[in-house]
Amino acid sequence: MTVLQKVMTIGVIVLGTMLTRFLPFLLFPSGKPTPKYIQYMGKVLPSAVFGLLVIYCLKNVSLLSGNHGMPEAISIAAVIALHLWKRQMLLSIAGGTVCYMLLVQLVF
Amino acid sequence: MGKKKDVRKKAFRAAFPHTIPIFAGFWFLGMTYGIYMNVSGFSFWYPMLMSLTIFAGSMEFVAVNLLLGAFHPLQAFAMTLMINARHLFYGISMLDKYRGIGWKKFYLIFGMCDESFSINYTAKIPEDVDSGWFMFFVTLLNHFYWFFGAVLGGIFGSFIRFNTEGLDFVMTAMFVVIFLEQWMKEKSHVSAIAGILLSLFCLIFFGADDFMIPAMLVIFVSLTLLRGKLEGGAMA
Numbered sequence: 001m002t003v004l005q006k007v008m009t010i011g012v013i014v015l016g017t018m019l020t021r022f023l024p025f026l027l028f029p030s031g032k033p034t035p036k037y038i039q040y041m042g043k044v045l046p047s048a049v050f051g052l053l054v055i056y057c058l059k060n061v062s063l064l065s066g067n068h069g070m071p072e073a074i075s076i077a078a079v080i081a082l083h084l085w086k087r088q089m090l091l092s093i094a095g096g097t098v099c100y101m102l103l104v105q106l107v108f
Numbered sequence: 109m110g111k112k113k114d115v116r117k118k119a120f121r122a123a124f125p126h127t128i129p130i131f132a133g134f135w136f137l138g139m140t141y142g143i144y145m146n147v148s149g150f151s152f153w154y155p156m157l158m159s160l161t162i163f164a165g166s167m168e169f170v171a172v173n174l175l176l177g178a179f180h181p182l183q184a185f186a187m188t189l190m191i192n193a194r195h196l197f198y199g200i201s202m203l204d205k206y207r208g209i210g211w212k213k214f215y216l217i218f219g220m221c222d223e224s225f226s227i228n229y230t231a232k233i234p235e236d237v238d239s240g241w242f243m244f245f246v247t248l249l250n251h252f253y254w255f256f257g258a259v260l261g262g263i264f265g266s267f268i269r270f271n272t273e274g275l276d277f278v279m280t281a282m283f284v285v286i287f288l289e290q291w292m293k294e295k296s297h298v299s300a301i302a303g304i305l306l307s308l309f310c311l312i313f314f315g316a317d318d319f320m321i322p323a324m325l326v327i328f329v330s331l332t333l334l335r336g337k338l339e340g341g342a343m344a
């Protein structure tokens with residue numbers, strides 16, 4: 001990407017983010033009830049989107065070659081175990097990342 | 109004038125303690141984000157401007173990946189809308205609270221990240237504290253912590269002597285944790301499982317570079333079609 005393309009990409013992300021934040025205030029100005037469909041999507045969409053983002057992070061992992069996604073699998077297991085154990089967001093994230101760094105640097 | 113100043117001081121004093129836990133988190137994640145951008149080859153100007161203008165942590169991590177890939181603004185826009193769609197619901201919840209506070213409303217909406225929302229939505233603001241200024245300072249402090257961490261990480265990333273290979277896993281770990289938190293909160297896991305399976309399916313079918321937009325569409329359509337089933341009280 002050229003610098004201009006990078007700036008445009010960032011601009012598009014800013015625009016998208018602001019759209020999601022400002023839209024409700026533009027659409028529902030005076031305490032009107034929110035449409036049922038929107039309420040429903042508000043409840044169900046986040047889980048699916050975060051599932052999608054987990055897959056997005058792993059999109060370049062190859063199960064058939066290299067280390068077969070072993071460092072990723074082990075580190076995700078570590079994140080889940082840490083989180084179920086202490087339920088401290090930062091500890092789970094930091095622990096899983098350190099685990100992954102050690103695995104790709106020293107083991108695989 | 110003096111009275112106005114007192115109102116602000118009081119609101120600041122009430123708001124600050126609520127943001128202390130966020131300070132630790134934003135400092136750590138913001139710094140990691142800055143370092144991540146640095147080791148990905150970006151000058152500190154990028155995390156600096158991005159933390160200032162986007163102020164949506166998870167989106168900024170994704171943005172690093174987007175900036176490293178091919179120029180594809182439509183996909184970037186669609187991904188931003190999907191990832192940040194939850195803000196729509198924060199906004200809906202804050203319609204009343206943000207009413208009648210003047211120009212501060214604009215900044216409050218601009219800076220409504222997950223953490224600012226959760227504090228401003230749940231905090232019991234004392235009656236003698238101006239709620240507009242209280243929420244303003246909560247948002248401003250959070251914004252500052254994130255910015256501060258990101259800039260520090262962006263600058264000091266280049267002085268790091270240890271091997272940073274694998275640091276990019278911080279984004280995966282973050283989304284796994286958020287996914288897990290969501291999972292523990294909900295009664296029905298249909299949407300979570302659908303999100304994983306449909307995305308995997310699209311990844312296999314369309315390949316790593318082209319699967320995001322189809323995956324978002326398939327998820328959207330599937331959830332719309334499942335509405336009758338899921339709305340029967342299961343998700344409530």
